Amino acid sequence: MIAPPSVGTAANPTFVPYALTCLVLCLNLLILWITSGAMRARSGVAINPEDGARYGAPVRELDPPVVARFLRAHRNAEATIYPFLLLGLVYVLGGGGTRVGVPIFAAFTFARLTHSIVYLRGLQPWRTLAFAASLLAICALIAAVVHILLRA
Amino acid sequence: MIAPPSVGTAANPTFVPYALTCLVLCLNLLILWITSGAMRARSGVAINPEDGARYGAPVRELDPPVVARFLRAHRNAEATIYPFLLLGLVYVLGGGGTRVGVPIFAAFTFARLTHSIVYLRGLQPWRTLAFAASLLAICALIAAVVHILLRA
Amino acid sequence: MIAPPSVGTAANPTFVPYALTCLVLCLNLLILWITSGAMRARSGVAINPEDGARYGAPVRELDPPVVARFLRAHRNAEATIYPFLLLGLVYVLGGGGTRVGVPIFAAFTFARLTHSIVYLRGLQPWRTLAFAASLLAICALIAAVVHILLRA
Numbered sequence A, B, C: 001m002i003a004p005p006s007v008g009t010a011a012n013p014t015f016v017p018y019a020l021t022c023l024v025l026c027l028n029l030l031i032l033w034i035t036s037g038a039m040r041a042r043s044g045v046a047i048n049p050e051d052g053a054r055y056g057a058p059v060r061e062l063d064p065p066v067v068a069r070f071l072r073a074h075r076n077a078e079a080t081i082y083p084f085l086l087l088g089l090v091y092v093l094g095g096g097g098t099r100v101g102v103p104i105f106a107a108f109t110f111a112r113l114t115h116s117i118v119y120l121r122g123l124q125p126w127r128t129l130a131f132a133a134s135l136l137a138i139c140a141l142i143a144a145v146v147h148i149l150l151r152a
Helices: A015-043 A049-055 A065-093 A098-121 A126-151 B015-043 B049-055 B065-093 B098-121 B126-151 C015-043 C049-055 C065-093 C098-121 C126-151
Strands: none
Touching: A015 A065, A015 A098, A015 B065, A015 B126, A065 A098, A065 A126, A065 B065, A065 C015, A065 C065, A098 A126, A126 C015, B015 B065, B015 B098, B015 C065, B015 C126, B065 B098, B065 B126, B065 C065, B098 B126, C015 C065, C015 C098, C065 C098, C065 C126, C098 C126
């Protein structure tokens, strides 16, 4: 028998901040991805032969620099956001509280949005600083999850 | 103390449709990934020097076109499926119902399976249409999650 | 109204093993990603023009081989770990037990850590064997999830 999640249980106050974090970070990822496709279309270069034939664009193996930059920003975002959201869900489902969780969720979200913006604009050392800040937030989340598991 | 998820709560009817969606989409991702590796082996080109030495295959920095196409289809699938499944879980855990959830899950799954098939066959404008349909389903899911959060 | 997850329900003994699995696999992913960036910095080659200007490094479109190897290991890890963790969560939330779940979680984690190590060292046929073992663990998890859904 399925023992399904969530309905009818008492309130878990960390769920709503988690849901908001998940929403903003998924939008961050989706906007980077969709924009990379739009930039490729505008660049006049195709990666797929069927697109080249359709739009009369030359077909290349590698994306033009502006598209490649969007894709690097997207891949960096993926590499940190998915682990964060999975661990964040473990934190929420494990009964983690808002006093520790909300500052971590907020710091990570702020660091990631900043990272995307400064990566696309090519601004250093801000890109490295934003990436480091997102890693610090992940370390804090890992510590919070370990703390929950040790109490178990 | 851990407050663990799911056991002993009343039935959450949206969980089973979500679980099925997650199953089909993860299979979609895994099949694209595994097939890309099988196609590379069959193409007689190696990316890793140790594979080139083992199979007597020339080592290249870039994959042959047929493998690169599978990997592009896979990356496109990753870029939309993971955000969808994470937001879908938020929808389920937030108590979202089946009347809104099931059509969104079904539409996204159908759009993604279609996208993989037409991407691998190089069929336009179907690839762009399938991608657009999957984005519409994500937008509907985001709206449904926002609706849940506003009621919170 | 939000019906939030997890608080106040009876104990779900599969949650803690899942949480540990998620922790170890996310660390696996993050370490591969962070190390790839550190190796690029040490290699004296830049992918972003702003990094080349800052460190006086030549700018290339493709990463040096050692960095590309870390990124391939990372991408392979992503392609299997995210589906596993999402399906694993479905298993836990669906009330899956520890007797089936813990061996699957342990086997997958062991296979993935082995895969990362032997990929970075270029050891064949161990890389292929570790990848195959991780796929077997995913197949077992899929069967376990299907079993839960059929009982629903």
